[in-house]
Amino acid sequence: MMTNMKATHSIQIKELLRFADRKFTADRGTYLFQEGMKAEELYIILSGKVQISKITSDGRELSLRICGANDICGELTLFTDEPKFLLSAKVLETTEVAAIRKDFLETEIFQDSTLAFEFMKWMSDHFRKTQTKFRDLVLNGKRGALFSTLIRMSNSYGVKQKDGILIDLPLTNQELANFCGTSRESTNRILSELKRDQIISIKKGKISILDLQYLKDEIGCENCPAVYCSIE
Missing domain, CATH: 2.60.120.10 (Jelly Rolls)
Structure with a gap:
């Protein structure tokens, strides 16, 4: 872990x-x-x-x-x-x-x-x-809100694997959208783009982050301590 x-x-x-x-x-x-x-x-x-x-x-x-x-x-x-x-x-x-x-x-x-x-x-x-x-939700728009949420989830439920970080928490796209304050349709579209660009992968309802640095760079991540940058 x-x-x-x-x-x-x-x-x-x-x-x-x-x-x-x-x-x-x-x-x-x-x-x-x-x-x-x-x-x-x-x-x-x-x-x-x-x-x-x-x-x-x-x-x-x-x-x-x-x-x-x-x-x-x-x-x-x-x-x-x-x-x-x-x-x-x-x-x-x-x-x-x-x-x-x-x-x-x-x-x-x-x-x-x-x-x-x-x-x-x-x-x-x-x-x-x-x-x-x-x-993060207010300043980074829909994409940034999702990126921030994925980063926070990786800090809370991330499991290191050889190809990335598995978020060991099954969530539907609607549930993920609820954390981002966006619609399910917007979340579906952004997740599809991230999969296409090999930033993430999704298997059995769980997301793996393949390029965490990309998500951080896109929102100008300040590398806050994980105690504050979490979903808990």
Whole structure:
């Protein structure tokens, strides 16, 4: 595997797990929460994968990240009155989850300055990752958005092979388009061009990047640390 630097977990997950109110298993295709629902809990992913997404005003889905083991989701509702979830969390595969009551965690953060500091550090890194993703989506156009997404996926799920980097995550073209904020048709066309130019290959629903440097050069990649340039 490539060096897979997940979100900086300055918070010790085992520390947060002691606050867990319950644990449960979520099936593929279900939701931990959906946009607009009343927010009473935060969730720690123990195993499996969960996709965090936003539905735009015109009904399109914009996928923001994929949460894996030891990731936290639902954190944007902390310290808000009558909170509702701003995003949706769709389960991509059978997932084990620990739930922490929002009000209980808020009390603990107020009382424990070390926990508060660590949580602030984690949130700061989380927001920085989100900002760099939106920067790429806004500034680089449809092609650049797809190139950026492929680079991020290679950092998160890349497996080095003799001819390139296999992104070990099966995605439909529509799901990939959702991460880029583009249409499936545009994504299909750009992927076909990349295949024709031997920049990528696609086998059994998985993409291999044959020329990563080409993708980086096309978007003026700044070689940000992988901890920020990831899909997680």
